Amino acid sequence: xxxxxxxxxxxxxxxxxxxxxxxxxxxxxxxxxxxxxxxxxxxxxxxxxxxxxxxxxxxxxxxxxxxxxxxxxxxxxxxxxxxxxxxxxxxxxxxxxxxxxxxxxxxxxxxxxxxxxxxxxxxxxxxxxxxxxxxxxxxxxxxxxxxxxxxxxxxxxxxxxxxxxxxxxxxxxxxxxxxxxxxxxxxxxxxxxxxxxxxxxxx
Amino acid sequence: xxxxxxxxxxxxxxxxxxxxxxxxxxxxxxxxxxxxxxxxxxxxxxxxxxxxxxxxxxxxxxxxxxxxxxxxxxxxxxxxxxxxxxxxxxxxxxxxxxxxxxxxxxxxxxxxxxxxxxxxxxxxxxxxxxxxxxxxxxxxxxxxxxxxxxxxxxxxxxxxxxxxxxxxxxxxxxxxxxxxxxxxxxxxxxxxxxxxxxxxxxx
DNA sequence: GTCTATACGTCGATAGAC
DNA sequence: GTCTATCGACGTATAGAC
Numbered sequence: 498x499x500x501x502x503x504x505x506x507x508x509x510x511x512x513x514x515x516x517x518x519x520x521x522x523x524x525x526x527x528x529x530x531x532x533x534x535x536x537x538x539x540x541x542x543x544x545x546x547x548x549x550x551x552x553x554x555x556x557x558x559x560x561x562x563x564x565x566x567x568x569x570x571x572x573x574x575x576x577x578x579x580x581x582x583x584x585x586x587x588x589x590x591x592x593x594x595x596x597x598x599x600x601x602x603x604x605x606x607x608x609x610x611x612x613x614x615x616x617x618x619x620x621x622x623x624x625x626x627x628x629x630x631x632x633x634x635x636x637x638x639x640x641x642x643x644x645x646x647x648x649x650x651x652x653x654x655x656x657x658x659x660x661x662x663x664x665x666x667x668x669x670x671x672x673x674x675x676x677x678x679x680x681x682x683x684x685x686x687x688x689x690x691x692x693x694x695x696x697x698x699x700x
Numbered sequence: 701x702x703x704x705x706x707x708x709x710x711x712x713x714x715x716x717x718x719x720x721x722x723x724x725x726x727x728x729x730x731x732x733x734x735x736x737x738x739x740x741x742x743x744x745x746x747x748x749x750x751x752x753x754x755x756x757x758x759x760x761x762x763x764x765x766x767x768x769x770x771x772x773x774x775x776x777x778x779x780x781x782x783x784x785x786x787x788x789x790x791x792x793x794x795x796x797x798x799x800x801x802x803x804x805x806x807x808x809x810x811x812x813x814x815x816x817x818x819x820x821x822x823x824x825x826x827x828x829x830x831x832x833x834x835x836x837x838x839x840x841x842x843x844x845x846x847x848x849x850x851x852x853x854x855x856x857x858x859x860x861x862x863x864x865x866x867x868x869x870x871x872x873x874x875x876x877x878x879x880x881x882x883x884x885x886x887x888x889x890x891x892x893x894x895x896x897x898x899x900x901x902x903x
Numbered sequence: 904g905t906c907t908a909t910a911c912g913t914c915g916a917t918a919g920a921c
Numbered sequence: 922g923t924c925t926a927t928c929g930a931c932g933t934a935t936a937g938a939c
Contacts, residue, residue: 514904534819538931550932552906560932605818612815615808615878616737627879634876634883654891655884661876662869662888669868673837675818676830680837681858685865688857692895717922742915753915755923763915907938914931921924 518556521546525563526570533601539563561613561621568606568625575600583647586637586660587690590667594682597671604671611668634660651695659693721759724749728766729773736804742766764816764824771809771828778803786850789840789863790893793870797885800874807874814871837863854898862896 524546529537539560543550557563575596580589597603613619614626637660644650650659666689674682727749732740742763746753760766778799783792800806816822817829840863847853853862869892877885 511904517905536819536821539933540931549907551908551934554933555904555906605815608815608818611875612808612811615811615875616739618739623879630876630879630883654895655887658884658887658891661873661884662892665870665872665876665888666865666868667872668875669870669872670864672814672818672871673833673864673868676826676833680833681861681864684858684861685868688861689865689895692857692892696899720922741913743913752924754917754925757916758922905939907936909934909936911934912932915929917928918926919924920926921922 514556521548521553521556522566522570525567526574529567529571529602529606530600534605535602537564559621561610561619564606564610565621565625568603568610571600571603571606572597583644583649584640585644585649585690585693586640586663587666587686587693589637589640590663591683591686591690594667594671594686604675607668608672630664633664636660637663648695650693654693663689717759724751724756724759725769725773728770729777732770732774732805732809733803737808738805740767762824764813764822767809767813768824768828771806771813774803774806774809775800786847786852787843788847788852788893788896789843789866790869790889790896792840792843793866794886794889794893797870797874797889807878810871811875833867836867839863840866851898853896857896866892 525542528542528545539553540550542563543553546553553563557566578592578596580592597607610622611626613622615623634657638656641650641654641656641659645652645654645656666686670680670682670685673680728745731745731748742756743753745766746756749756756766760769781795781799783795800810813825814829816825818826837860841859844853844857844859844862848855848857848859869889873883873885873888876883
């Protein structure tokens, strides 16, 4: 089976199909953003988008795959802040968290995807989450190294451990904050940032 | 409506009913422990427990409530390590994480409950998660204060922020580790512990 | 290729018999 | 207190219209 045939089976490689798929995805994203955390079934999305649920299946293969695509698009859709080279990993996560707060239901969607990823019968969600965590750890670890070289993060900490910690903290604090807006999300992230800074040097 | 009537509607207040409920719950816990992260529907659980799904509903009200009860019991069921008064909050979370690893499916169950808690139509899960986070933050913050008084944690950090951070880190690192056993769970928690320790004092 | 119509099996929930 | 019967909704699968 060629790559083209594979792609065809899953989503249609031809201009018309690709465009249609994107069109449906755009509508779906809009529906999610408007709905907030409300219930989302394949059939409900299909109805709001204006097609049958079988059409969604045709383009996306499964509900999980559609949800992954919607999350990917929603996440990268907002205003991208372009962090300066030297921004702290925690600062990056904090900006992401702030942006997430603007999009209703996005954190819920993420949480659902991660929970599904932990169960065997959701391969699409699992692949998404595993890949995303791995890539995030890599990217952030590299940023830690840059910060260490610039003297902005203590040199005696393992970059990968810092990355994993920052991701975990960001994810966990967002859900705590969503359940209880009094939970100290910003304060806790700021705290982590300070803890990672090198000991004060009264040069 | 009296408390007794309320309890009756939900779970049966009379000795026989209570005993039966506990009996069913015990079987359900055993089923979960044996099954690992496998699929869990009200009907599947009922079949393995040896009753109909209607009976489960009678005693637990909803699938969510049953899952919450199973998680509560599984979590507190294992060997309780009784931490020394002076144990660090991170040490406490690390022990909990280690224990969780021994019970297949427990972290998945927790993750499912938290994800459900973020959606409006799961009040039982939401109440469970909100309460649990709040209580955990309180308990851990108190522990932070004790550690600060004893000079084991730097005095200049906010106890509640530390507690929220430790919980988030523990939760997030467990899911990262589950998706990728190479993810630095222990290392990241150890790192957080070190960061919270007071600056070395060469007395 | 794109999409609809239709059907299958399972789900959580509910009503009423016993 | 526990069952059977039934409900509407779900994700998925497939045949075939165009």
